[in-house]
Amino acid sequence: xxxxxxxxxxxxxxxxxxxxxxxxxxxxxxxxxxxxxxxxxxxxxxxxxxxxxxxxxxxxxxxxxxxxxxxxxxxxxxxxxxxxxxxxxxxxxxxxxxxxxxxxxxxxxx
Amino acid sequence: xxxxxxxxxxxxxxxxxxxxxxxxxxxxxxxxxxxxxxxxxxxxxxxxxxxxxxxxxxxxxxxxxxxxxxxxxxxxxxxxxxxxxxxxxxxxxxxxxxxxxxxxxxxxxxxxxxxxxxxxxxxxxxxxxxxxxxxxxxxxxxxxxxxxxxxxxxxxxxxxxxxxxxxxxxxxxxxxxxxxxxxxxxxxxxxxxxxxxxxxxxxxxxxxxxxxxxxxxxxxxxxxxxxxxxxxxxxxxxxxx
Numbered sequence: 494x495x496x497x498x499x500x501x502x503x504x505x506x507x508x509x510x511x512x513x514x515x516x517x518x519x520x521x522x523x524x525x526x527x528x529x530x531x532x533x534x535x536x537x538x539x540x541x542x543x544x545x546x547x548x549x550x551x552x553x554x555x556x557x558x559x560x561x562x563x564x565x566x567x568x569x570x571x572x573x574x575x576x577x578x579x580x581x582x583x584x585x586x587x588x589x590x591x592x593x594x595x596x597x598x599x600x601x602x603x
Numbered sequence: 604x605x606x607x608x609x610x611x612x613x614x615x616x617x618x619x620x621x622x623x624x625x626x627x628x629x630x631x632x633x634x635x636x637x638x639x640x641x642x643x644x645x646x647x648x649x650x651x652x653x654x655x656x657x658x659x660x661x662x663x664x665x666x667x668x669x670x671x672x673x674x675x676x677x678x679x680x681x682x683x684x685x686x687x688x689x690x691x692x693x694x695x696x697x698x699x700x701x702x703x704x705x706x707x708x709x710x711x712x713x714x715x716x717x718x719x720x721x722x723x724x725x726x727x728x729x730x731x732x733x734x735x736x737x738x739x740x741x742x743x744x745x746x747x748x749x750x751x752x753x754x755x756x757x758x759x760x761x762x763x764x765x766x767x768x769x770x771x772x773x774x775x776x777x778x779x780x781x782x783x784x785x786x787x788x789x790x791x792x793x794x795x796x797x798x799x800x801x802x803x804x805x806x807x808x809x810x811x812x813x814x815x816x817x818x819x820x821x822x823x824x825x826x827x828x829x830x831x832x833x834x835x836x837x838x839x840x841x842x843x844x
Contacts, residue, residue, distance in 0.1 A: 497648050497673065498655075500682060504669055505659035507687040512718035515697025520708050522698065527838070529695040530798060534837075535830030536692035537802040540664035541791045542810025542826050543671065543689065544784035549811045552674050553645040555780045557773065563781065570785045574792065581631055581789045588785045593778050 559596065566592030606735050613744040616736075620748025623732075624756070628724050631786060632753055633760040638782030639666055640764025645780060646674035650765050657761045658754070661722060665690035667783060668822060681819040688823055692723070700726050704746055706739045717743075720750040723790070798837040805829035 547555065548563050555563075570588025577583045604623070609615050636657060643653035648670060656666045668689040672682045697718045704717060728749055729742070736742050768776045791803045806829040813825025 497652050500669070500673070500679060501652055501655050501659065503679075503683050504665065504686045505655070507683060508660045508662060508665055508690045508693065509719065511687075511690060511693040512697045512721070513715065515694050516701060516710060516714045516718045519698045519701035519714075529698075530837075531831065531834045532691055532695055534798055534802040534834040535688070535827055536664070537791050537794075537799050538806030538830035538833060539668075539689045539810065539822065539826030540692070540806075541788055541803045542806030542808075542813075542829060543664060543668055543822055544787045545807035546811045546814050546822070547642075547667070547671065547784045548781070550814060551780075552671065553642075553780075554768075554773070555645070555777050558777050566781055567785065567788075570789065571792070574789050579793055581786070581793065582627060582634075584789050585631070585634060585782065585785055589778050589782060592781055593774060596774070 558592075559599070561599065562592055562595045565595040604731055604735050611738075611741065613740065616741045616744035617748035617751075620732075620745040620750075621752040622748075623728065623745075624749045624752035628728060629752060629756045631790075632724055633756045633763075635663060635783050635786040636757045636760030637764030637767070638779055638784075638786065639663065639670075640761040640766075641768035641776060641779035642667060642764075642783060643670045643761070644765045644768040646670040648673060650762065653761050653765050654758055657757050660686075660690065661719065661754070661757070662690045662693055663783065663787060664692070667787075672818075672822070675818050677819050681823070685820075685823045688827070693718075693721075696723065696726055697721060700729060703729055703733050704739065704743050713743075717746065720747075720754055722750070722753065725750050725753055797840075798833055801836060802830050802833035805833050 548567055549560070551563075566588045569591035570584045573587035574580065574584030606619070609619050639657070640653055643656070656669060660666050665686045668686050669682065672685055700721050701714060701717070705711065705714060725746065729746055732745055733742060736745065764779055768779055771779070788803070791799065794800060806826055809829040810822055810825040813821030813828070815821065817824070
């Protein structure tokens, strides 16, 4: 698919331009200025918002799963994460297991 | 992190960096990239394009935005703009990383390669390593060892997720696709900064909402709006405190 390849090429160049500018500017600018605080906020909002969009409104194969199953996975994931003093791998593993097991549980209960 | 028994050579620090990657950071990265591989397969791009994204962009938010928007048939300009803004984190990240690794102020050619292989994961690791290692040459050796292992695991994970997604039963394949969203949400939740956590909460509400309004521009406008709101609220709170 040449279309995707061209888009990929442009996306790679655009992404690298951030790093390239960072190399040139590093040392001449404080990394705790309000501008960077704002950039960081926007970056986190977009990244996590996109991930939440995939959980709430997935396209493709993930859309074949039940919304309640995905939310159960998210809830268990976040619960175990905070319950285990912010252990990322424990939360992740628990969330994925919950997502796999919840459809069976749901059919037993309802 | 203990370096007392590490030989004071470039090679020894490179290997130490690789070893430290093949633990929690590397396992998490491999899992997140398998998830990305599964999402990429589902979006219809080829394995080569998926690997090109991991190796060429090396930034999960942009990679995921690419496959999500590509699968939704979003046009070129909106896709490139969204991916570029989703990867804006690489700018402050590079600025924060370079002073820790370079020998003297100024730009050397090797810095451009360092900037490419750097990531949030390696930045966190480098900050911790710098508390124990002061020699800049050894810091760079450790950084390259760590990032080489990260990149290898990332590419392996992408290929693994991509190929497994088609061969596994539907439920398991879908679970694979859920890994990256959960991983990225937890990664952000690990932050102790209020402004970041507020951005996460607002982003999780406004980006899906924006996507419902406009498939093309919802991600970008929702994210910029959420981040700006979080920034403004935190500024106002600090000023009043």
